Amino acid sequence: MAIGHCKDVENGEIVINGLEDLEEPFIQKEGKVVSYQDEDDDQENNGGSVGMVLLSTFVAVCASFEFGSCVGYSAPTQSAVRDDLHLSLAEFSTFGSILTIGAMLGAITSGRIADIVGRKGAMRISACFCITGWLAVYFSNGSLLLDIGRFFTGYGIGVFSYVVPIFIAEIAPRNLRGLLTTLNQLLIVTGSSVAYIIGSIIPWRILALTGLVPCVLLLVGLCFVPESPRWLAKVGLDKEFQVALRKLRGKDADITREAAEIQVYILTLRSLPKASIRDLFKSKYIRSVIIGVSLMVLQQFVGINGIGFYTSETFVQAGLSSGKLGTILYACVQVPITVVGAFLMDKSGRRPLIMISAAGTFLGCFLAGTSFFLKGQNMFLDWVPVLAVGGILVRDEPL
Template sequence: MESNEISLVTQTDNRKFRKFYLAAVAALFGSISMGTGLGYSSPAIPSLQSVNSNVHLSDADIPWFGSLLAIGALIGGPIAGFAIDYFGRKLTLMLIPVVFIAGWLCMIFSHSTGLLLFGRIVTGFSCGLVSLAVPVYIAETAAPDSRGLLGSCVQLMITLGILLTYVVGKYIEWKWLALFSMTFPAILTILMIFVPETPRWLLSNGKRGDAIKAIDFLYGSSLNAEAECQILESNISQQTSERLSWRVLLLPHVLKPLFLSLGLMIFQQLSGINNVMFYTVSIFQSTGSAMDPNDETIIIGVVLFLATLAGSLLMDLAGRRILLLVSAFVMAFSLAVLGTYYYLDETVRNSYNWLPLTSMIVYIAAFSIGYGPIPWLMMGELFSVKVRGWSSGIATFVNWTFVFLVTKEFHFMIELVHEYGAYWIFGSLCLLSCVFVATVVPETKGKTLEEIENYFQAKKQLLHSINASDNDLENI
């Protein structure tokens, strides 16, 4: 059972510094790299539209430049699932920077829009690899009493990468910003040299001696590495014997948590969050605010980082459902206000030029405490261990699909229903997500993974009971 996984690690001396924190820090440079990729388009687009740029983005190119990252990530996610099993978690994380740097180099040396967009796809492909590989590496190296904290750092470091890109992008043009972004994947490769492969992968591939060395490094000599290996081998043997076909995903007690996870992922993107992340500077330019759009964008990045940190701390205190409901309702309100601002006459808007930044700050803060981290957290909580890999892969694929659809069609929405209509639509979808959470999403706060699995198994057992009763009646 998963509850036994690395069970002896909690018996180590907590007063001693355990090196699995170093392993997590190394891997988290992958998340920072992903954040720079996500945040790059916002400061880069105005620079690429400048008359001084040797590559010029037209208005028709901008939606593609923002959304093609998601197309690359759609491809990278499934490939990462294969790579971490075939090459190992550590080697995959060491190879990802090669792809990242190749994408940034395509943009740096591009003399045409085509090569620039291709570089955007390649960096997106790397983001897809990171989005799966980093959480798996951290989950398999961290001790149980630190896994939640380090797991939440994945999202936090992504927001840090976005913030760094916003800040640096104010002062340098798009080529130098791409060069700056290359430094983080390079650091990832260097740091991963000094940390081990995960013990689970090593044991799964018959490298028991290396697994014992990895356990000694990660948790210290106070842990009985031999006993820990035996526990891991037992878990691996059990999970291997329980591998099921894809048809298991169609069973009701598996389909319902998959439906819930997909719903959260879809509503996360229908909130319009990545339109803000990808086009922040352009959005603020359109508001007519007297403040520098780059300064407003940096403020948004700071709020994103601090609110994500607050959300991580509130997660196990307030509960998932209440944070999702508060998050969706406040986002709907702030988007309604922002849409109303765009609806007003320009002369009236001049008296309220502070409103767009205020609305965006509230919107970002609300997203960061709820709909930002919780769909990813609950993805890991809702699925049973036997289908977690497949189900998580489907949920991740759907998430990146909607990233592409929403960001690609954002400018079309503005042309069709204007800015105010677009923001009102996203606000209405946030309200709809409140209904979804209130009616079907269960609270998982304080529950073990076994209790959550039993919650979805209950209806299956009830159905079996009813069928058994029907068979008994037929035999009378």
């Protein structure tokens, strides 16, 4: 009789098979050692339901799609926005890049917001920021309102960047956690690709309105999915915690062990001493911190956002008759490359993929730089567009 299935004997909830249980040896001579991990996997595969988990994940990745839509908005709309609002190159550059400033502030405050109002509350707040931003972009008649709208959408996606993967990881069972969290990055790339493609077809104001669709789906969907059980346990809402976990795992699933593990984890987390920024500079952490931060900083210095924000104009400057073709090609390549990278990440390891990405980025920068150098020297002009398109695709897709 497993400890996880102990019930009330007097009420007839279980039946004891005479002395058979007592006659079993306490230490089995043959058989494998069963760990908690094995028992958890058995419980997750028996009697449970993943329907609500999948629905909750679908709702959450609407925010990821919104993230991609915001990132991909400026690339296909650059020439149209500049012509309609009579913006200088500097003014549009401000519009494109101010998104990252808002995202930075959103990311800084995201953890605090998610801890205070919950994961669902944080996503609702972010969606409202994005809706306000898109409406400001749609109704803008000059650079000021345009920049304010872009900043608001940036703040919203900055919060999304933290709360969405956290929410998915906290609601997903262990055997699906890796797969479901991968959907966050996949939907970001899909959102930007869709923005690139349809932005080459429809007016820029209508494209801004399409950014409202993921937000509306998110706000409506959040009404039908439970809050993160781990957050509910963290803030002491024990009854709501049990209800949310039961809703996620299914009415027939045994959530006793998982609920106990979450409670133990929360208690352990509270008992740990609070860390400070100074702790990162201790000798036992400093090497890992330098490597991790350097990778993130160097990845951004590569300029991937700069290419993403101004893809269309970059292709035009490289000599293409229209930036739409290059933008659509750029969009079509992003999604399959991301899918391949997600599958290779666990099989090949992180380090080999980082090395391959660095090599691809170097090659892409070299090709793109060579193309613009040849254009400036009026040499091999027929090869300039080919080198530019090839360089940009090779440069950005591995990342």
